[in-house]
Amino acid sequence: EAGVVQSPRYKIIEKKQPVAFWCNPISGHNTLYWYLQNLGQGPELLIRYENEEAVDDSQLPKDRFSAERLKGVDSTLKIQPAELGDSAVYLCASSDVMDTQYFGPGTRLTVL
Amino acid sequence: GNSVTQMEGPVTLSEEAFLTINCTYTATGYPSLFWYVQYPGEGLQLLLKATKADDKGSNKGFEATYRKETTSFHLEKGSVQVSDSAVYFCALTPTGNQFYFGTGTSLTVIP
Secondary structure, three states, X not given: OOOOEEEOOXXXXXXXXOEXXXXXXXXXXXXXXXXXXXXXXXXXXXXXXXOOEEEEOOOOOOOOEEEEOOOOOOEEEEEOOOXXXXXXXXXXXXXXXXXXXXXXXXXXXXXX | OOEEEEOOOOEEEEOOOOXXXXXXXXXXXXXXXXXXXXXXXXXXXXXXXXXOOOOEEEEOOEEEEOEOOOOEOOEEEOOOOHHHOEEXXXXXXXXXXXXXXXXXXXXXXXX
């Protein structure tokens, strides 16, 4: 069974540029999470989807971040415009039953 | 509120040494507890979990026991290997779909 797929693995951009990250969860997993992981820290939730509905986006900075999961399968997280402080690893995770998450390898973003 | 506190690293051990990484938690109700491991350049992998008091989670020689009276879930391994070098995260979920992670403990095992 394929795991959670994320792309790109690495991204370097200039500040004020837009950037997008893509996630394909494990087949059949209805719940999808986007997390932010700063260096030396644990993951912090940005948004959680149940199928195509965003059920928890309270920690998503909506002035510059947006996300979508149009068909309830893969998802895109976008930042526009990026700021220096957005440099971090963006993790995607999915789950099929409660309390077991599977993580992708993450996208490491560097904003110059 | 819900939170996880784990011992700060980094931790450096010699191969075959005994490992303990402390984790305590604050939570509403009766959360499920987890340990995740993150190898360099990779995402988090579930190492073990426990869903109720006195449960013991175990995997790959690692163990942790859900202690409700001390609100703890300490990770232990009797004999670490170089391949265990990674960052370990303690986590909880009170609801099954909201997760709270500790800050991680970096472990380096030297031959």
